[in-house]
Structure formats: structure tokens, C-alpha cells
Amino acid sequence: MQETRYTEKQIMPLLVEHLVDMYGLDDDEAPDPVADIDLRMDLYFKEIKLWKELHLSDFMFRIERAFLFECSRDEWEQLFGVDRDYQTEDEWIEHVGQYLTFRALVEFIAERAPYISFQPVMVIDRECGPAGAFYGMLELSEKFYPAACRLTPSTRILDVFRGRQLDGFWSELKWRTDNRLTELKSFWFLMEGCGCLVFWPVLLISVILFLDGNYLYPVLTTAATYALWKVFSICSYRSNPLPAGFETFRDLAVWIAEHDSEAVPQPAEG
Structure with missing residues (x-):
């Protein structure tokens, strides 16, 4: 029996990207997607x-959300060896830690991440790469990113996805097609994110000042910050x-077909 799974070349870069976001890592702290694949996770962290700050609940939630799968705690x-009552760290390292590498995590993800094929399909007795890529995008949309209108090859991308929906769809498409797809222009996405980051601390400070008897300044500041955030959000949504x-x-579809996906069939266990 054969099953098709994503490769470490596809999964590891996205994993690194999310580790950077999760823990606020600098470039020199982030694991190398190629060189560090066999690095033990405990030694790296x-x-x-x-x-000591690695919390399993938060880690599993973020990884599952990033790769769009669910599995039991x-x-x-079992992967991290916390289901066994090891008495010392040395005992844990002997039985679990020395095997818990980034490759092991990538394999764990690969076994569970829902696979979507972008490989060529047969159309009128001929193999067609763009058709396979389009069917893959259609499946991706149907499963995870509902389209705003009927999706056909001639449909404009911006008629279907905009703003964060477009960003999410594009990011999924990028890692599932070997991370070769060009990044979206991120200026307004970045500004929207900055607006969000600024608004919530301002709101918290404003509430404290409001409770302390200062009314006008907190209300005006919060309203102005919120309005600015919404302006950035609208620009993010309307921009190309x-x-x-x-x-x-x-x-x-033509671009994906020309650059070919490298997900390969791998033997299914059992």
C-alpha cells in the first residue's frame, strides 16, 4: 500500500517559520531547515x-494549527515521552530525548498533515500539469479556505481571496508546493499587524486610566488607535x-505545474 506524504523539504521551512513566530527568535537563533534536521530538540531549545518554557499544550496547538491537522494529546x-514516568532527565534522554530530533517531529507532522496533490492529471488521455495544480487549489479552497465565488481557471485570484484569507491560502499553497512560490507583498499585512499590536496595549492602559478618573484622553486615544488599525485592515483587504x-x-496553476511538486509516495506502515 502506498500513501503520499509531504517531505521534510516542504515541512521543515514552515516549521522553522512558526518556531520563529512562536518564540520570537532572531535569525541566528532559528534552526537551519537543512543542516539542523537531525538536531535533538531538547539540545536546541x-x-x-x-x-523550560516549552509547554506541550501550546506547542501542539500551534503546530496543529500551522499544518491543519488534529491528533490526540x-x-x-508519546512523541515527547511525557506519557511515561521517567524519574530523571538522564533517563528521559536515554529513552526519548536522544531520538527526539527535528526529523522525528517532521515525520510526526508528515504522517498527519492532510495531503493535497498538485500533480498532473489525465485530461482527454493526456497528462496535464496545470489541470492537476488547479484541482489541488480547488481542493485546498474547499477544505480550508472557502471561496468568495465559484473558482475556475479564468477566475481572478482577488475576486476569490483578499486580505488575511488570501494570505492564508497563499501560505498554504507555498509550503505545499515546495516553498518555491513567490511571497506576497507584505506591507499592508505588516501594517495591519502593527495596528493590532498597538491597539490592545493602548486599550489596556486606557482602561486603567479610565478607572482612575481620566476619561477624555483614554477614550480619544483608544478611538484613534482603533480607527488607524481599521484603516490598515481595509488597505490590507483592498490592496493587491x-x-x-x-x-x-x-x-x-501554470506556474505550479512548471515548477513541479516533489511530494513523493512513501510506504504506509502496516
Whole structure:
């Protein structure tokens, strides 16, 4: 029996990207997607002084959300060896830690991440790469990113996805097609994120000042900050962050087909 799974070349870069976001890592702290694949996770997190701050519940939630899968806590506990009552750290390292590498985590993800094929399909007795890529995008949309209108090859991408929906769809498409897809222009996404980050601390401070008897300044500041955030959100939604040459889903399908996906069939256990 054969099953198709994503490769470490596809999974590891996205995993690194999310570790950077999760723990606020600098570039020199982030694991190398290629060189560090066999690095023990405990040694890595100890080196960047985050091992004691690694909480399994938060870690599993973020990884599952990033790769769009769900599994039981028991499976995660088995991977990290917390389902066994090891008395010392040395005992844990002997039985679990020395095997708990980034490769082991990538394998864990690969076994569970829902696979979507972008491989060529047969159309009128001929193999067609763009058709396979389009069917893959259609499946991705149907499963995870509902389209705003009927999705056809000639449909404009911006008629279907905008703002954060477009960003999410594009990010999924990027890692599932070997991370070769060009990044979206991120200026307004970045500004929207900054607006969000500024608003909540301002709101908290304003509430404290309001309770202390200062009314006008907190209300005006909060309103102005919220309005600015919403302006950034609208600009993010209305802007065109697509790289040059991408207008319709046909453009996207042809590009994916030309660059070929490298997900390969691997033997299913059992």
C-alpha cells in the first residue's frame, strides 16, 4: 500500500517559520531547515534557553494549527515521552530525548498533515500539469479556505481571496508546493499587524486610566488607535499583494505545474 506524504523539504521551512513566530527568535537563533534536521530538540531549545518554557499544550496547538491537522494529546505525549514516568532527565534522554530530533517531529507532522496533490492529471488521455495544480487549489479552497465565488481557471485570484484569507491560502499553497512560490507583498499585512499590536496595549492602559478618573484622553486615544488599525485592515483587504504575473488561477496553476511538486509516495506502515 502506498500513501503520499509531504517531505521534510516542504515541512521543515514552515516549521522553522512558526518556531520563529512562536518564540520570537532572531535569525541566528532559528534552526537551519537543512543542516539542523537531525538536531535533538531538547539540545536546541536548551541552547536558546527556552527548554523550560516549552509547554506541550501550546506547542501542539500551534503546530496543529500551522499544518491543519488534529491528533490526540496522547500521541503528542508519546512523541515527547511525557506519557511515561521517567524519574530523571538522564533517563528521559536515554529513552526519548536522544531520538527526539527535528526529523522525528517532521515525520510526526508528515504522517498527519492532510495531503493535497498538485500533480498532473489525465485530461482527454493526456497528462496535464496545470489541470492537476488547479484541482489541488480547488481542493485546498474547499477544505480550508472557502471561496468568495465559484473558482475556475479564468477566475481572478482577488475576486476569490483578499486580505488575511488570501494570505492564508497563499501560505498554504507555498509550503505545499515546495516553498518555491513567490511571497506576497507584505506591507499592508505588516501594517495591519502593527495596528493590532498597538491597539490592545493602548486599550489596556486606557482602561486603567479610565478607572482612575481620566476619561477624555483614554477614550480619544483608544478611538484613534482603533480607527488607524481599521484603516490598515481595509488597505490590507483592498490592496493587491500578488507578485507580478499572477492574476488568475490559470496563471497560478501554470506556474505550479512548471515548477513541479516533489511530494513523493512513501510506504504506509502496516
